[in-house]
Amino acid sequence: MAEITAALVMELRAKSGVGMMDCKKALQETDGDINAAIDWLRAKGLSKAAKKADRVAAEGLVAVAARPEGKGEVASAIEFNAETDFVARNELFQNAAKAFALQGLDHDSLEALHGAKLESGATVQDEVTQLIATVGENMQLRRAARLSVSEGVVSTYVHNAVSPGVGRIGVLVALEGEGDQAALRELGRKIAMHVAATAPLSLNTDDLDPAAIEKEREVLTEKAKEEGRPENMIAKIVDGQIAKFQKDVVLTKQPFVMNPDVTIEQLVANTAKELGSSNLHLAGFVRLALGEGVEKVEGPDFASEVASMMGGQ
Template sequence: MAITAASVKELRDKTGAGMMDAKKALTETDGDMDAAVDWLRTKGLAKAAKKSGRTAAEGLVAVSVTGGTGVAVEVNAETDFVAKNAEFQKMVGDIAAAAVGVANLDALQNADIGGKPVSEIITDKIATIGENMGLRRMEKIEGDTVVSYIHNAATDGMGKIGVLVAMKGGDEAFGRQVAMHIAATNPAALNEAELDQAVVDKERQVQIDIARESGKPEQVIEKMIEGRMKKYMSEITLVNQAFVINPDVTVGAAAAEAGAEITGFIRMEVGEGIEKKEENFAEEVAKAAQG
């Protein structure tokens, strides 16, 4: 019986198996869909479908720099144990290396590593390791110099927080200090111009409302707001933050002293923005005992 592309896709959607595995299953079972599902299950290749509903909020961020291009990727798994798994780490490193040569996340999902697209490689790893996984994010940055830093490294080039800093001038040592600062302080933007104006307007309105509660004259309120907004900018914009290496100067001033101009940065932390479902230990054990 001829195996069609549509039947291969249907089997992949049902089981989460890789394309070649789905095709082989259909070939082995003469195109019988139900038998092909069973064939994949017996080979341990249909596990991915069962795992797909589980929250994957752990994992690793990996960074890779080639010349003036840097990339950060986040690959998630369900538990921190998998982040320490050498197989998982190798996969994440391979994905980060492939990301340097593609434009966006969709292209990375389809990027070829050893004859397979990244999406299939992840599906295969779900089957072998037994946890839900996913390629969640990819961000790129370019500059005259791009410096990387990993905080809480699991192995070389990957860990819980990855930072990339793009600069003109300066040296790698200074760039690394800035990257460490970014890991610690998590600035919202490089400078005031790059902040979301809606965020700035909302904060200004909050400060106006607070100031007016004081009952002070309008001209005093205006000065209060000006001072508070300046303090707000010094807390959330990188170049205006007090430099953790030397809190007496701002990051922008430290960069000028180092002969550098910071042109951009990426900070990526594992699991940020993912809502984790909390379960107590007794419930977890009971659930495991039920199969």
């Protein structure tokens, strides 16, 4: 059996928000497998880790940029990390994030973006290295995404903006098809605000990762058993919960936050009808939230709590 160390318990505690002894028990039950332990805690009704696991804090900024291209548009979003929020508030850091987002308009992969040339002649990676030397903190251009449409708009939205185009959550929404661009951009911005709030996992039901559905089904089945549901009813109960899960995480099926009487899919269709557009559709979205999946070391009080608990082994 794997050794259940204090560090392992701390990691599970940070991801799940569950008490120390329950984390220790979950790790013992799953032979030290963090992901399995999270599922075990959820099945026991002790954790909402699936909703928290990607919200571990890290500092820095998300930046967005957009520009017209013929009848369409292209937009990009990047995540640029630093060690402290103090550095993220620095104008030098913010300007670098904006410059990287602009370069993202012409580069469709993170690797290509790292090698992109800035106006100074330096590459993006060279600029990151120079900033590290200047500011004295570790930094990383961690993620980049790009969307484009040949006709229509790619709307952008930044939540918790610290200056124009940079903040803690950046969203791109691509609407492809004919129609008044100002009206399409406003629709795209509203949907982008919705995406920032709801964090959907996929655009359409068919795009949802089958592995994510199967994992959710396994957890829900185990939870139903723990709750003592009749064995012959569990499959039907879980099917209903899976349908709700899909509605919750698929963008086109979600109720629009500004008007829950219509789904995002209906909102686009209604707007297309108003604009007289026969081919308008939601082509894609990107949501980058600062620090998703980045571990952050807890303070000394938390470590002391774990050390004390582990002493009881």
